[in-house]
Amino acid sequence: MTMTDDQWLDVQTAVAHDPHDERHEGAVTKPIYQNSLFTFRSYDDFLSAMQNETDRSVYSRGTNPTVRELERRLARIERGEEARCFASGMAAISSAILSVVRSGDHIVCVNEAYGPAKEFMGSYLKKYRIDTTFVEGSSLEQIESAIRDNTTLLYLESPTSMLFQVQDLRAAAQLARSKGIATIIDNTWATPCYQNPLEFGFDLVVHSLTKYVSGHSDALGGAVIGSRERMKALVKNEYMLLGGIMTPATASLMMRGLRTLPLRMEKLHGQGLEVARWLEAHALVSRVNHPGLPSHPQHELAMRQMKGCGSLFSFETELPLDVMRRWAERLKYFRIGVSWGGYESLVTVNPKSSYRPGAQETLVRLYVGLENHGELIADLEQAFDRIAFSS
Numbered sequence: 237m238t239m240t241d242d243q244w245l246d247v248q249t250a251v252a253h254d255p256h257d258e259r260h261e262g263a264v265t266k267p268i269y270q271n272s273l274f275t276f277r278s279y280d281d282f283l284s285a286m287q288n289e290t291d292r293s294v295y296s297r298g299t300n301p302t303v304r305e306l307e308r309r310l311a312r313i314e315r316g317e318e319a320r321c322f323a324s325g326m327a328a329i330s331s332a333i334l335s336v337v338r339s340g341d342h343i344v345c346v347n348e349a350y351g352p353a354k355e356f357m358g359s360y361l362k363k364y365r366i367d368t369t370f371v372e373g374s375s376l377e378q379i380e381s382a383i384r385d386n387t388t389l390l391y392l393e394s395p396t397s398m399l400f401q402v403q404d405l406r407a408a409a410q411l412a413r414s415k416g417i418a419t420i421i422d423n424t425w426a427t428p429c430y431q432n433p434l435e436f437g438f439d440l441v442v443h444s445l446t447k448y449v450s451g452h453s454d455a456l457g458g459a460v461i462g463s464r465e466r467m468k469a470l471v472k473n474e475y476m477l478l479g480g481i482m483t484p485a486t487a488s489l490m491m492r493g494l495r496t497l498p499l500r501m502e503k504l505h506g507q508g509l510e511v512a513r514w515l516e517a518h519a520l521v522s523r524v525n526h527p528g529l530p531s532h533p534q535h536e537l538a539m540r541q542m543k544g545c546g547s548l549f550s551f552e553t554e555l556p557l558d559v560m561r562r563w564a565e566r567l568k569y570f571r572i573g574v575s576w577g578g579y580e581s582l583v584t585v586n587p588k589s590s591y592r593p594g595a596q597e598t599l600v601r602l603y604v605g606l607e608n609h610g611e612l613i614a615d616l617e618q619a620f621d622r623i624a625f626s627s
């Protein structure tokens with residue numbers, strides 16, 4: 237895990253440096269093109285733009301210069317040729333999946349993928365006679381044995397976002413390619429700073445930009461990134477026809493977030509691990525699920541394929557759900573709420589059995605934000621102390 241290699245420096249420069257923009261009087265940020273359409277001086281020019289509506293600015297559902305600038309940056313740091321941005325992570329995920337599957341196909345998906353993505357594949361797509369088999373995914377054999385003759389998509393998320401299980405991305409991409417199966421991965425947790433699945437052979441990478449890229453809990457968005465060839469049909473069909481596009485104002489917020497993404501990730505990698513290590517040593521914690529900890533069963537694999545870690549992780553405890561929900565209410569800095577990736581630390585408390593079938597007691601998911609990690613640890617400690625005191 238190194239943060240000083242060429243790739244890392246390239247990401248920092250790519251998000252921090254813009255060339256002088258003569259066209260916009262030297263404005264240091266790309267202006268927001270807050271317009272729905274573009275007009276032309278000549279009919280010939282109009283017709284030629286219409287023929288190439290996905291590249292030329294004709295109408296903002298197709299191409300808007302502010303959104304396009306964000307897409308160029310995302311493609312570069314994710315090591316892809318082409319990116320498209322969407323109104324949410326789910327719009328990006330469903331569009332990417334629809335671009336690959338047809339009626340009668342079969343999907344293999346990790347069983348701990350983001351809930352609504354699973355619902356889209358496992359329930360919604362059934363009406364198009366598309367079946368999905370969910371597998372744990374921590375071994376290649378599980379994935380391989382789920383593949384059928386009509387499997388056309390392998391959908392992964394590594395690490396998963398409740399138990400933080402890791403899949404062997406290079407091996408999975410190779411296996412899928414050898415069988416002519418397309419691959420999509422949700423790379424939201426690691427971000428393009430820490431993991432670049434296209435380099436392992438994945439076809440498409442999806443992101444919820446709502447999380448770390450936005451970074452300020454004030455915008456929703458998603459992206460799909462891949463080769464020009466893979467993206468061509470997706471842009472023509474799912475992007476243009478379903479129309480779940482990102483607005484120019486949101487793209488500007490996302491570009492602002494992107495400027496500090498590498499800095500925030502470096503900080504969050506460190507302090508997420510500090511909090512995880514502290515929890516691991518706590519008497520009331522039975523297990524911490526964080527791929528950056530040597531105790532994680534796939535720590536070595538995780539460190540081989542990622543350059544660093546996100547700061548969302550979970551821990552398990554034998555304390556009952558209701559006790560841990562009262563514990564969460566006593567936290568001062570960790571606020572109770574879904575989502576993650578912003579500046580603010582968050583907590584959710586869940587029945588462990590929802591994620592480990594048959595398991596008793598409680599799984600707590602923590603998002604470590606940008607507050608001082610010493611204060612975050614003190615906050616967790618005072619809430620644990622108050623449990624001990626009240627029992």
Ligand SMILES: Cc1ncc(COP(=O)(O)O)c(C=O)c1O
Nearest residue numbers: 324325326350397424444446457
């Ligand atoms: C891992 C992951 N992927 C995708 C999504 C969906 O993103 P959005 O909420 O932007 O639609 C989420 C949202 O929580 C997520 O956690």
